[in-house]
Amino acid sequence: MILSDSLVRRSRATALEPAPPAGVGFKHEHADAIAADAGYAGFLEVHAENYMGAGGMPHRLLERVRRDHELSLHGVALSIGGSQPLCREHLARFAGLVRRYEPFVVSEHLAWSTHASRYYNDLLPLPYTRATLACVCDHVDQVQSAIGRRLLLENPATYIVFEASTIGESAFLAEVARRTGCGLLLDLNNLFVSAVNHGRSALADLDAFPVEHVGQIHLAGHSVHADADDSRQLLIDSHDGVVADAVWSLFEHALRRGVRVPTLVEWDSKLPPWPVLRSQADIARDRMQRTLHAEAAHV
Amino acid sequence: MYEAAHAAAFASALLDPAASVPAGLIGHKRYDIHRNNVTVSLIDAIASIYPAVERITGTDFFRTMARLHVRATPPASPLLFDYGRDFPSFIDGYVHAQQMPWLGDVARIERAWLDAYHAADAAPVTLADLAAVDPARLFDAVLVPHPAARVVRSRYPALSIFVMNRQPATPDARLESDAAEDALVTRPAFDVMVRSLPPGGATLLAELIDGRPLGAAVAAAAADSEAFDLPANLSGMVDAGVFTHIQLREAMT
Secondary structure, eight states: OOOOHHHHHHHHHHHHOOOOOEEEEOOGGGHHHHHHOTTOOOEEEEEGGGGOSSSSHHHHHHHHHHHHSOEEEEOSOSOTTSSSOOOHHHHHHHHHHHHHHOOSEEEEESSEEEETTEEEEEEEOOOOSHHHHHHHHHHHHHHHHHHTSOOEEEOOOOSOEETTOOSOHHHHHHHHHHHHOOEEEEEHHHHHHHHHHTTOOHHHHHHHSOGGGEEEEEEEOOEEEEOSSSSSEEEEOOOOSOOOHHHHHHHHHHHHTTOOOOEEEEOOSSOOOHHHHHHHHHHHHHHHHHHHHHHHHHO | OOSOOHHHHHHTTTTOTTSOOOSSEETGGGHHHHHHHHHHHHHHHHHHHOHHHHHHHOHHHHHHHHHHHHHHSOOSSSOGGGOOTTHHHHHHHOGGGTTOTTHHHHHHHHHHHHHHHHSOOOOOOOHHHHHTSOHHHHTTOEEEEOTTOEEEEESSOHHHHHHHHSSSOOTTOOOSOOOOEEEEEEOSSSSOEEEEOOTTHHHHHHHHHTTOOHHHHHHHHHHHOTTOOHHHHHHHHHHTTOEEEEEOHHHHO
16 A cells, blocks of 8 residues: 555545634624624634724623634734834734734734834835845744744735835745744735736746745735726725635635635625625635545545 | 834825825835825724714715824824824814814714723722712712713713714704703713713712812812702712722722
């Protein structure tokens, strides 16, 4: 009986392990519907900054979510890609939430939002250079040391390229992961939006992505516009609709590349009724299961 | 400190549509995407804090006013539920809002509402707790306010206007008078409560929130209003969950 190790591992995985969980972003508008939906076994993700108040309804709702579901915590304002030192007070608040709610995944963005005591409430881009690489690694080290665990860093949706950049985004992220030990959050909508906006092949970008570091996938909807500079398409990472077919295709491709991680559907504005959002997570779960079954059939 | 200094250059024109786009960007017209994200998302943040003001003024008026405020006073913290504290005074001074002199006070009630919503949890004392205190020691006692408790005083019927324009709004209601109103905003459990304070009540509670003993607060309230009724005020506030502890004098030393 000669089976390669990887085949043995794969067949065991398909026989014994369920597909990784699928989840959705948690919105208070859906809290009652989620509580009433006993069939929903997915996880929920929250933006950390929305739960940094002292008390009241937000924490009450989050405690209920945590009691009934796995939780992932997604920071949006640590400003890891900024050029200033991280705000210690904000980092302490973030670490406090990790301790209190014990999320199974903690993530942030390769982007920045604060500079010179101004908070811009946007995920702003940075050039990819040796200097920004050192700065980002320093910030990721500080975050991981404050939370006492691994952080996942998310690839951004970008619209602008810096003339100063000397490193590709995938290589930059791979190097941050190698130097700091952090994982990566592969946002396939961001990857698609960026590829289209910069005239690249999304599939080639995905093939270049260091998938061995990926600990979570994000999926989301985007909006389509005409570029001001020319007649090409401009995609905006709007999180206001269903996941696009092209992004589902990238998801299938990532699954074929062997990525087996918790997968989340983000939907942040123009919120749909709960069943619509849930059905997006169900599609993600079904596709993960189907991939595992197909692999099992090949063994 | 760091060699990386990209953020200063990139941030320089985000809030100023007249400033030139930073150098060194390929696809520099797309810088407007970020300008738009920053301004629109901050206007949205203001709108989420002040829904009654938006309902009163209409969306276009509101967003024009909020855009001016956002560009003049961007947030210093990423906690957006803390943003917009200067918006009520901005409204007071906004030239196009001068026909609505009460609008800033409606905004103050909405700001207090959100502060109460996020305030720390604490169990309020009950009327039975109050009744159990030896009356001889009551005036020396300090009534510790709930972290959510706020007082908003207005020369106008700002509370009635607030109630008519918050969800569930009562748009058909008519103002009964143009008299001044004092609002109590608090959150005994998880739902924010907004109530009208009787005469002298605002002074009484403001003094108590400042940490003065009940006797001193009562004297100030009686001086403020001849109609001040201590039992009615105190039972109303305790019933609304305004206090979390009754500290008797010995307990304070």
